[in-house]
Amino acid sequence: MKINLIKESYVNISGNIYDPDFINLANINKEKINFDDNTLFLSSNMKKKLNSQKLEKNDNTIFLFRYDDSYGLIADLDISEYNNENIKCHELVLPDTIQGMIANFHTYNSETAPVFIVHEENIGIEEIIKKREYSKVYDFGNLILYKYDEDNAKNILNLYQSIEKMYVADGHHRLYTTSMLKNKKSMLSCFMSFSDVKILPIHRIIKGIDASSFEKARSFMNNLLSINYDENISKGFVRVTYQQDSFLVKLKEVEEDLFWNNDVYRLNTQIISTAFRILNFSNVEYVLDNFLEVRKKELTNTDVLLEVDALSFDEFTELSKNNCILPPKSTCFMPKFPSFLIFKKYK
Known part of the structure; x- marks a missing residue:
């Protein structure tokens, strides 16, 4: 599986934690959030509040995290894995939603919420964190981020190379939209093992x-x-x-x-x-x-x-492997990584 370092990422160090569906895209200019008059879905007060939140820039990094009792990886997924059907989908995407997302991806320059990818293999992230090879820790209470740079980050990503199939838990529309964009080759993604997630009805x-x-x-x-x-x-x-x-x-x-x-x-x-x-x-x-x-x-x-x-994991994998496309809102994987906490600048 081609999973890469995030070339230019930002961590929102304001201490605010937002719902996973809060905001998917934003503009970052001069290392600051910049919602301007072109953003119509936010009030002036909300734009002012969000624009004032502090970001910390990181280059060529990945993040491991502990979220309550679950563990995962935040990194950059090569969209070719989705195009080659190594990332298996199971829910219908809606044309109107895709059209709106295409316009938004051109309007903004940063992803603010990772798509949710799950896999059967257990990578052992808890044990990796215990080695203390991370370069920085961001503590948000029940959610803790561990930043890894360059060689340490690449060593972790190497553990994912042998995985042949993964599954979309959330973010079908954003992945499909990215696959249609010529100048966008990757997607900010959250990767978690089946052992760390639950499927809720x-x-x-x-x-x-x-x-x-x-x-x-x-x-x-x-x-x-x-x-x-x-x-x-x-x-x-x-x-x-x-x-x-x-x-x-x-x-x-x-x-x-x-x-x-x-x-x-x-x-x-x-x-x-x-x-x-x-x-x-x-x-x-x-x-x-x-x-x-x-x-x-x-x-x-x-x-x-x-x-x-609830859908069982066996039923979920069987449906996905057989390319069965279910109606929207068929599954809910938990826990979902928050929105507006890690940003990836893509242009």
């Missing part, structure tokens, strides 16, 4: 369903699928909750299914599109599993909650 909420529409959908699910009241969700089942009513729906198995009877694909096709007759998913809300209990308390009388089981 992403649940759905259909909004604006009245009682009559729900009863029609329920009748369909009862007659053509099947309904029971077991408490635990497992593969092949979806829990449906509407008002005070909750039950499990057994998804229909599809013979020789291209998607290996994936639950999210069957949820979309058998329940959302067919039982509820919804083809426009603009009224469908996506809820990460770690926010589910909070979101349950906010459900209205016209919300239908659809809960699914």
Whole structure:
């Protein structure tokens, strides 16, 4: 696997830690963040706040990190590995999103959030860190960065050379967009072993369903699928909750299914599109599993909650290796590396 040193990187030493989906791109001029009048998605106050945060420049480095009890690498992925399908994808990319990203990559000059790449091999990053060959430590509490320069960094990257396949956990659109840009040959990336991550389910909420529409959908699910009241969700089942009513729906198995009877694909096709007759998913809300209990308390009388089981690692790798493309929001890998902490200047 071709993973390289980051030629020009910056660490945000302000102490602020942002959500992984906060901001993907920024402009850096004269070693300072520079959101100007061309940035329309941020308020003037937010731009002023972000522009004032201090950066520390690093040349030709990589970063190892400890995030709670998990470990990983931040480095620069050669986009040829994605183009040659050594980085396996599993989720659909949307043309409108790609077009917007292409414009943004031309507008800005620095990546601020790494794409998330996972691999089966255990590199032993915790043991590498214990050797204390890093040149600097950035301590952000439950997240600690270890900077490695030149030879020490290259020795670590050599451990990844023999890995033939890796998998996209998050960042499908950004990788696809980069593959289309002639003058952008790499992508800031976070690499983590399966042993350091978890796959969480992403649940759905259909909004604006009245009682009559729900009863029609329920009748369909009862007659053509099947309904029971077991408490635990497992593969092949979806829990449906509407008002005070909750039950499990057994998804229909599809013979020789291209998607290996994936639950999210069957949820979309058998329940959302067919039982509820919804083809426009603009009224469908996506809820990460770690926010589910909070979101349950906010459900209205016209919300239908659809809960699914998590994808297993075996199912994930099988789907990816067979080039099966799932719907967006099929998987959630945790932990995700924060946004706006490490910047990579790409032009």
